[in-house]
C-alpha cells in the first residue's frame with residue numbers, strides 16, 4: 001500500500017522532530033551549547049561541531065521551514081536582513097546588477113543602496129507590475145530580479161510566473177521576499193522563484209523574535225548561501241530558532257483568522273465616510289486582484305487604506321487607536337497600525353515609489369473582529 005501524502009499542517013507540525021530522541025520529548029529541546037564534543041579529530045558524533053555552523057534546534061527549524069514550502073533546503077538567519085544580505089552576497093559578485101521592485105520594503109532597499117553598493121553591487125528599479133518595462137530593464141550583468149508580492153506597504157501584486165520567465169530568459173534568478181504572505185498563503189517556489197526569503201514576522205507570529213530564512217530547491221545555491229551564513233555568522237540563537245518553530249506550528253490557524261478578520265475590517269472600513277480608499281489584494285477593485293487569486297490561497301492580514309484629511313488625519317488616527325498598537329512591523333497576534341511614510345519607510349522615501357501622505361497600514365491581529373472595528377471607528381472619529 002502506498003502511503004498517502006500528509007497535508008500542509010501535518011507536515012509543518014511534525015517536520016524537524018528527531019525520531020530517536022533519547023527522552024521522547026515532543027518538543028525539540030533548546031540545545032544551548034556553543035560547541036559539540038568530537039568523536040575524534042576530524043569526526044563529529046552526529047554531524048554537529050560548532051553552533052554557528054549547525055545547531056540541532058536550528059536544524060529542526062530549518063527542516064520545518066523547508067516543509068512549509070515543500071523545498072529541499074532552508075536556512076535560518078538572525079534576521080530577515082541577514083538572510084537578504086547572505087543571499088545577495090552568494091548570488092552576486094561585485095560588478096553584477098540586481099533589478100529591484102520600485103515599491104520594495106525600504107529597509108531591504110537601504111541594504112542594497114547603502115551597504116551592498118559599496119561592495120560593488122549595481123542596482124536599478126522598475127515597476128514590476130509592468131512586464132515589458134521589467135524585461136527592458138534587464139541588463140547583460142543582471143544576476144537577480146528581486147521582488148515582493150504583496151509589496152510592503154503598498155500591497156501591489158506582481159506576476160511571479162512571468163517574472164520568473166523574464167529572469168530565466170537572461171540567466172538571472174528570481175528571488176521573492178515572501179514575508180507579507182507567509183508560506184501558508186503563497187509558495188513562490190511552485191510559481192518559478194529560485195529562492196524565497198523571509199523575515200519570520202508571520203511564521204513566528206507572536207512579536208517576540210527577530211528571525212529570517214531562505215528557502216530553495218537548488219543544491220548549489222543552498223551550499224553557497226550556507227557558506228556565507230557560516231562565514232559571516234548571521235545565525236539565530238537556539239532559543240530564537242525554537243521560538244520561530246513553536247510559532248510555525250500554528251501558522252495555518254493564525255493565518256486563517258488573520259484573513260477572516262482582515263476581510264471583515266476591509267468591509268467595515270469601506271463603509272466609513274472618512275476612509276477614501278481601502279487597499280487589499282482580496283478586493284475585486286485591487287488592480288492586480290486576479291493575479292492575487294491565482295497566486296495566493298487567501299489575501300493576508302495586512303491592509304492599507306487612505307483617509308480623508310491628508311497626513312494630519314492619518315497621523316492623528318495612528319496616534320489615537322488603543323487596541324491597534326503603534327509599532328513598526330506586522331504579523332503578530334495583536335493588531336498594529338503604522339504610518340509608513342514617517343516610520344519604516346521614511347529613510348528612503350525619495351528613492352522608492354512614493355507612499356501617499358494619507359496612507360495608513362494596519363496589521364490585523366486575531367482578536368475579536370468587532371472590537372477591532374470599534375477601535376478604528378472610535379479613532380477615526
Ligand SMILES: *Cc1c(COP(=O)(O)O)cnc(C)c1O
Nearest residue numbers: 079080081105152177179199211
Ligand atoms: C521586516 C521585513 C524585512 C526585514 O526583516 P527583519 O527580520 O526585520 O530584518 C524584509 N522584508 C520585508 C518585506 C519585511 O517586512
